[in-house]
Amino acid sequence: xxxxxxxxxxxxxxxxxxxxxxxxxxxxxxxxxxxxxxxxxxxxxxxxxxxxxxxxxxxxxxxxxxxxxxxxxxxxxxxxxxxxxxxxxxxxxxxxxxxxxxxxxxxxxxxxxxxxxxxxxxxxxxxxxxxxxxxxxxxxxxxxxxxxxxxxxxxxxxxxxxxxxxxxxxxxxxxxxxxxxxxxxxxxxxxxxxxxxxxxxxxxxxxxxxxxxxxxxxxxxxxxxxxxxxxxxxxxxxxxxxxxxxxxxxxxxxxxxxxxxxxxxxxxxxxxxxxxxxxxxxxxxxxxxxxxxxxxxxxxxxxxxxxxxxxxxxxxxxxxxxxxxxxxxxxxxxxxxxxxxxxxxxxxxxxxxxxxxxxxxxxxxxxxxxxxxxxxxxxxxxxxxxxxxxxxxxxxxxxxxxxxxxxxxxxxxxxxxxxxxxxxxxxxxxxxxxxxxxxxxxxxxxxxxxxxxxxxxxxxxxxxxxxxxxxxxxxxxxxxxxxxxxxxxxxxxxxxxxxxxxxxxxxxxxxxxxxxxxxxxxxxxxxxxxxxxxxxxxxxxxxxxxxxxxxxxxxxxxxxxxxxxxxxxxxxxxxxxxxxxxxxxxxxxxxxxxxxxxxxxxxxxxxxxxxxxxxxxxxxxxxxxxxxxxxxxxxxxxxxxxxxxxxxxxxxxxxxxxxxxxxxxxxxxxxxxxxxxxxxxxxxxxxxxxxxxxxxxxxxxxxxxxxx
Numbered sequence: 001x002x003x004x005x006x007x008x009x010x011x012x013x014x015x016x017x018x019x020x021x022x023x024x025x026x027x028x029x030x031x032x033x034x035x036x037x038x039x040x041x042x043x044x045x046x047x048x049x050x051x052x053x054x055x056x057x058x059x060x061x062x063x064x065x066x067x068x069x070x071x072x073x074x075x076x077x078x079x080x081x082x083x084x085x086x087x088x089x090x091x092x093x094x095x096x097x098x099x100x101x102x103x104x105x106x107x108x109x110x111x112x113x114x115x116x117x118x119x120x121x122x123x124x125x126x127x128x129x130x131x132x133x134x135x136x137x138x139x140x141x142x143x144x145x146x147x148x149x150x151x152x153x154x155x156x157x158x159x160x161x162x163x164x165x166x167x168x169x170x171x172x173x174x175x176x177x178x179x180x181x182x183x184x185x186x187x188x189x190x191x192x193x194x195x196x197x198x199x200x201x202x203x204x205x206x207x208x209x210x211x212x213x214x215x216x217x218x219x220x221x222x223x224x225x226x227x228x229x230x231x232x233x234x235x236x237x238x239x240x241x242x243x244x245x246x247x248x249x250x251x252x253x254x255x256x257x258x259x260x261x262x263x264x265x266x267x268x269x270x271x272x273x274x275x276x277x278x279x280x281x282x283x284x285x286x287x288x289x290x291x292x293x294x295x296x297x298x299x300x301x302x303x304x305x306x307x308x309x310x311x312x313x314x315x316x317x318x319x320x321x322x323x324x325x326x327x328x329x330x331x332x333x334x335x336x337x338x339x340x341x342x343x344x345x346x347x348x349x350x351x352x353x354x355x356x357x358x359x360x361x362x363x364x365x366x367x368x369x370x371x372x373x374x375x376x377x378x379x380x381x382x383x384x385x386x387x388x389x390x391x392x393x394x395x396x397x398x399x400x401x402x403x404x405x406x407x408x409x410x411x412x413x414x415x416x417x418x419x420x421x422x423x424x425x426x427x428x429x430x431x432x433x434x435x436x437x438x439x440x441x442x443x444x445x446x447x448x449x450x451x452x453x454x455x456x457x458x459x460x461x462x463x464x465x466x467x468x469x470x471x472x473x474x475x476x477x478x479x480x481x482x483x484x485x486x487x488x489x490x491x492x493x494x495x496x497x498x499x500x501x502x503x504x505x506x507x508x509x510x511x512x513x514x515x516x517x518x519x520x521x522x523x524x525x526x527x528x529x530x531x532x533x534x535x536x537x538x539x540x541x542x543x544x545x546x547x548x549x550x551x552x553x554x555x556x557x558x559x560x561x562x563x564x565x566x567x568x569x570x571x572x573x574x575x576x577x578x579x580x581x582x583x584x585x586x587x588x589x590x591x592x593x594x595x596x597x598x599x600x601x602x603x604x605x606x607x608x609x610x611x612x613x614x615x616x617x618x619x620x621x622x623x624x625x626x627x628x629x630x631x632x633x634x635x636x637x638x639x640x641x642x643x644x645x646x647x648x649x650x651x652x653x654x655x656x657x658x659x660x661x662x663x664x665x666x667x668x669x670x671x672x673x674x675x676x677x678x679x680x681x682x683x684x685x686x687x688x689x690x691x692x693x694x695x696x697x698x699x700x701x702x703x704x705x706x707x708x
Contacts, residue, residue, distance in 0.1 A: 045153035046126065048118055049161060050392035053145040057386065058176070059138060062145075063097055065171040066136060068181055069164060073306050098137045110141055114392075117148050122396070126152045147388075153395065157310035158370045159294045164306060165375050165388050173385030199344045207342045209353045211316055217360035219282045223426035224400070263326070263445065267369045268333040270405055270413065273437040274367060275317045275332060277430075280454065285319045290366030290399060291336060293343040313339050314350060314362045321450035325441055328449055365401040373407050403434070432456040474671045476640045478663045479697075480548045482670070482705030484509060484633070490681065490707055498538040505707075508542055510631040515546025515601065517630045518621055519577060522599040526551040526638050529646065530577035531570055532691065533557040533584045539603040539623070540691070541700060543579050548663075551636045552577070553643040555658075556691035559584065565656065567593040569648060573658070582606050589614055601626070640664040647694050661697075670702045681707030 053062070103109045117137060126133050134151035149161075156164070174181040271291065278287045295309030296302035315335055323331070351362055375388045389408055394416055402416040415434070417427050433456060440452045455463070483505075486493075491506035503511070524530065530547045532554055534540050547554045555573060557566055566588060570578070576598045580588075585602070588594050589611055600614075601621045614620070640663045648656040673679065685703040689695040 044396055044398060046122060047151055047153055047156070047395040048121060048393070049147075049149040049151075049390060050114055050118075051147040051149065051165070052389040052391055053147055054387040054389055057145050059140065059145070061172055061175050062138070062168075062386075065168045065175060065181070066097070068171050069167045070132065072167075073164070098135055101137065102140050102142070104141065106141075110139065110144065110146070113139055114146065114148065118392075118394075121148075121150045128152065128154065154308055156306065157294075157308045158292070158368060158393070159296065159303075159310055160306045160308070162370070162372055162375060163304060165372075169375060169386040169388070176385060201344065204342045204345055205349075205353070207338070208345060208350045212314070212350055212354035212362065215288060215316065215354050215356070215362065216284075216286070217356050218288065218362065218364050219284070221281050221401075223423070223430065224421050225423075264329050265333065266407065266411055267367070267405055268329050268336070269438055269441055270403060270434075271315070271336065271367055272329045272332045273434055273441055274365070274403060276319065276441075276449065276452070276454065277433050277437055278365065279319045285321075286316065287319065288314045288316045288363045290363045291315045291339060292366070292368045293340045295343055297340045297343060311343060311346065312366050312368075313343065313345070313347065315339055319449065322448050324445075325447055325449060325452065326445040329441065329445075364399055365403075366397070366399045367403045367405065369405045369407075371407045373409065401430075429456075432458065472672075474668055476664050477667060478548065478638065478640055479644055479666050479670070479701045479705075480512070480545050482667070483545065483701065486681075486705065486707040493681065493707065495704060496538060496541055498536075501538050503538065503542070505704075508545070508704075509633075511539075511542035511626075512545035512549055513631045513633050514626050514629040515543050516549035516634050517632075518601065518626055519546060519550040519552060519599075520634055520636075521629075522577065522619060522621070524550050524552050524577055524599075526636065527553060527642060528577065529553050529555055529573055529575060530579060531555045531557055531573070531575045532579040533559060533566060533588075534579065534581050534603055534691075535559055537603060540579075543601065543603060544691075544700065547579070548644060549634060549636075551638040551642065553645060553660075554579075555646045555648075556696070558690050558692035560690070561692070563587060563591055565651070567591045568656065570594075571596065573646070577601075579603065582610060585614065586611065594618065640667065645697070647692060661694075666697055666701070670698060670705055673698055673702055674706050679703065679706040679708060683708040 101113070103113045117139075121135065133155045134149065137148040139146040139148060171181045271289070274289060275287045278289060279285060290312045291314075292310050292312050294303075295311055296305055315332075317332060317335060320328075347362070354362065356362065370390070370393065372388065372390045390406055391412075393404055393406060393414070395402075397416070400418045400421050404414045404416065406412045406414070413434070415427065415431055433454065436456045437452075437454050440454060444452060453460075487505040487509045491509075492504050494502055495505045495508045496503045519530065524547075528551075530552050532540065532543065532547075544554055555569065555575070557569055566584075569575075570588070570593050574596055576596060578585075578588075578594075578597050578599070579601045581603055585594075585600060585606075588597075594614070594617075597618055599619045599621070603623065605622050605624060606620055610620075642663060643660050644663045644666050646658045646660050648658050650656065679702070683703065683706065685699055685708065687696070687699045689699050
């Protein structure tokens with residue numbers, strides 16, 4: 001079965017004998033071979049580890065220890081045969097250090113040298129047909145020693161590195177004490193293969209079929225550049241690494257969050273945080289991320305196996321906003337344990353069980369976890385001889401985002417990203433999101449997910465302060481005063497066009513003054529309310545301006561609203577002054593809504609047929625009477641803080657509620673719109689809004705204040 005798989009997928013020949021433990025292979029390695037053959041120039045799965053060697057180290061002993069351990073572990077190579085097929089072989093190899101380089105004992109010199117090595121090493125791809133598929137270099141600054149270790153994932157996975165480092169430590173201790181060391185042989189990789197072949201795969205398949213049923217393909221992140229499809233278009237541009245471990249740990253310590261980790265494991269918290277962020281980024285309550293499983297979970301002695309057994313598998317999580325944070329983290333942890341129990345499968349097989357089309361992916365972000373506490377602990381130093389501290393780990397992986405969790409004595413978290421898909425500033429923002437989400441999880445364990453605040457301090461300041469920093473000086477005046485100013489500048493300019501009738505600024509101003517003087521003579525005082533109920537017509541604009549010039553406050557009533565609403569507004573506001581038409585006047589009278597109304601200004605001539613009870617109880621003013629009124633502007637005392645109009649809500653959630661708007665508040669809007677959109681006397685506006693809709697305020701007074 002494995003032979004057929006290899007020939008079909010990569011043209012590789014697998015030669016092995018289970019009993020004699022010769023060349024045999026894991027499913028995880030088969031996937032790697034395929035990806036490596038497709039991405040050979042992109043140096044896919046090229047890994048680097050930067051390790052600080054703590055203590056007083058004998059460099060000769062250190063090198064000899066590495067050589068002993070390396071020769072005891074079987075190497076891997078992919079060799080050609082007949083230039084057509086390839087076979088995978090195991091082969092012991094010598095471990096030669098490239099160099100021992102001395103540098104100045106300064107942080108900048110050490111950092112520069114490490115970065116230079118990482119860049120150069122990434123540019124030198126591994127030849128999979130030659131062993132060893134790893135490289136070692138020692139950086140010696142006198143007081144500090146660093147091990148620069150690069151390897152191909154085909155020969156070692158993250159779980160193997162800890163085993164090898166531990167073996168080197170033990171070997172070093174023996175050489176130091178006795179001058180003799182036994183070979184540190186690891187369990188052979190075939191041990192895993194024998195177990196994998198005996199696993200009941202039907203149960204594993206059933207688990208994954210259920211997991212990926214009806215899943216959706218992974219979506220693009222909001223920060224992602226979508227114009228490039230290739231993971232690496234330029235072979236000379238390796239994945240760029242952003243190290244955020246110092247930021248994260250400092251943040252945790254500052255908020256005194258580290259003790260909160262005792263309730264959960266660090267990997268479960270980070271996985272939970274990334275799931276929540278992914279849900280926000282994709283606007284989905286179902287999230288799939290990649291998680292690594294060691295491939296060594298079925299027997300205790302498998303944990304000593306050196307080689308590539310790890311596999312990255314999809315973890316699907318359903319986000320329930322009402323679930324408590326502590327329950328959610330435990331749920332994520334339990335789901336990860338289920339995945340470990342069903343790890344003997346490849347992503348390709350899982351994908352084939354889903355409904356995804358060719359080219360669609362289950363996931364393209366992943367989280368890895370490495371636990372180096374056993375070899376970095378100071379307590380273990382005497383036992384093992386060397387104390388290691390892993391300070392950097394990175395792998396050219398096929399994922400656009402990968403979070404590496406490294407546990408030394410102090411944990412660190414690094415975010416690796418594909419530079420062709422993300423800008424550095426966006427990655428820094430994602431890192432801030434990760435920090436904030438982890439903090440929120442640890443601080444609010446008994447809150448629900450929906451109660452978490454996952455925006456960062458920077459974003460909160462942007463939303464609350466910067467975007468709301470709208471203070472701007474503007475003229476404190478009355479709405480109608482800006483119109484009057486325009487009338488003085490351009491009195492003969494057209495102000496209103498309705499059907500075949502029109503008014504210039506001067507004509508409009510005079511008519512408005514006449515309405516104002518009539519209302520004042522009828523007794524309207526500063527702040528008194530005048531309702532207006534009318535169909536659209538030319539006279540309603542000067543009537544509104546006249547109400548404002550008389551220091552009144554107008555209340556628009558929509559003629560298309562239910563008649564009961566007319567009655568409610570007039571009676572609830574105790575309206576004494578009404579601007580309307582004869583038709584609506586009769587309607588209101590039939591509703592009994594005129595009991596408080598004392599004065600009615602009719603926007604056209606009232607007919608002789610108007611009801612006697614109206615004539616006898618209400619003072620009526622027709623167009624002809626308005627036309628005979630004084631057209632000089634009335635001089636009254638009022639303030640920009642006085643109410644200009646009251647607009648009522650729709651009342652869909654209860655009784656309509658009136659919103660009082662002052663002159664200066666309306667003028668603030670008018671000033672902003674006119675300046676923002678450069679509205680001038682050259683502009684025209686089609687007045688379409690109902691008077692009862694607040695957009696009408698700008699449609700009327702905004703354009704008139706600009707001279708349009």
